[in-house]
Amino acid sequence: xxxxxxxxxxxxxxxxxxxxxxxxxxxxxxxxxxxxxxxxxxxxxxxxxxxxxxxxxxxxxxxxxxxxxxxxxxxxxxxxxxxxxxxxxxxxxxxxxxxxxxxxxxxxxxxxxxxxxxxxxxxxxxxxxxxxxxxxxxxxxxxxxxxxxxxxxxxxxxxxxxxxxxxxxxxxxxxxxxxxxxxxxxxxxxxxxxxxxxxxxxxxxxxxxxxxxxxxxxxxxxxxxxxxxxxxxxxxxxxxxxxxxxxxxxxxxxxxxxxxxxxxxxxxxxxxxxxxxxxxxxxxxxxxxxxxxxxxxxxxxxxxxxxxxxxxxxxxxxxxxxxxxxxxx
Numbered sequence: 338x339x340x341x342x343x344x345x346x347x348x349x350x351x352x353x354x355x356x357x358x359x360x361x362x363x364x365x366x367x368x369x370x371x372x373x374x375x376x377x378x379x380x381x382x383x384x385x386x387x388x389x390x391x392x393x394x395x396x397x398x399x400x401x402x403x404x405x406x407x408x409x410x411x412x413x414x415x416x417x418x419x420x421x422x423x424x425x426x427x428x429x430x431x432x433x434x435x436x437x438x439x440x441x442x443x444x445x446x447x448x449x450x451x452x453x454x455x456x457x458x459x460x461x462x463x464x465x466x467x468x469x470x471x472x473x474x475x476x477x478x479x480x481x482x483x484x485x486x487x488x489x490x491x492x493x494x495x496x497x498x499x500x501x502x503x504x505x506x507x508x509x510x511x512x513x514x515x516x517x518x519x520x521x522x523x524x525x526x527x528x529x530x531x532x533x534x535x536x537x538x539x540x541x542x543x544x545x546x547x548x549x550x551x552x553x554x555x556x557x558x559x560x561x562x563x564x565x566x567x568x569x570x571x572x573x574x575x576x577x578x579x580x581x582x583x584x585x586x587x588x589x590x591x592x593x594x595x596x597x598x599x600x601x602x603x604x605x606x607x608x609x610x611x612x613x614x615x616x617x618x619x620x621x622x623x624x625x626x627x628x629x630x631x632x633x634x635x636x637x638x639x640x641x642x643x644x645x646x647x648x649x650x651x652x653x654x655x656x657x658x659x660x661x662x663x664x665x666x
Contacts, residue, residue, distance in 0.1 A: 372408035382409035398456035407456035419457020539574035565607035
């Protein structure tokens, strides 16, 4: 399936904004079916965790405690599965609000169900934050009313519900919170206590030893970074971390349609999970599919005069960009 999607992206860049929602929805449906087979039929995950442990009850679901555990789908981990579900949520909402495509209400429900079964609190937070920011900056005939309602609803929700408790983080001393705070605090060591070569270019494969046995250990027994930016700083140094951030920022600015929301989810998830190094293929696929359509082909869909006239081509792209996200009536 990943190979098929990659092929479609390369061949259909001109129609990428149209293809991305259907590709994401298809992935969501497949993963939801697999997750339901784990929850309802107690079937083992078709791709177990890297450590080989595949017992559902050993993965408590803090997001929805009533569920028997956190599902893996075919992605070998509940966190990347939740990340995919969060992508499904924002893409479905974009199709509903921007394209008025009622079919994506089903995709939204499936994405929400998949997010719940994954039990990934950070993915739920990422989806909520991206949607709120998008609604606040989104251009529409009712933009002012939407922003007012969003602010009032968010304020009322914060007054009535503790967001940390709603996400299952009831205690700041929990292993998950302590571990992630410890990893984030290790940035000071990486910037001030390393030789210049490691500071600039990183430690490569040895970076894992810094967390497992070295000065970055958080005392929780968790030996993964769970922060993509800190991981990049340890693995590739300042140069690699800056390049990663610049690449995400450039993709965010260049993306069209729902791709910008996808990049937002990935960027926020990277604060609590080192997804690019832990499960590189699946997450890089999402990054690739979100960014590939932002670079139009040189001559596809252009007449000979436009192809030979760069300024005309640029004017055409600016016109397309200015109309992106709006339905022509």
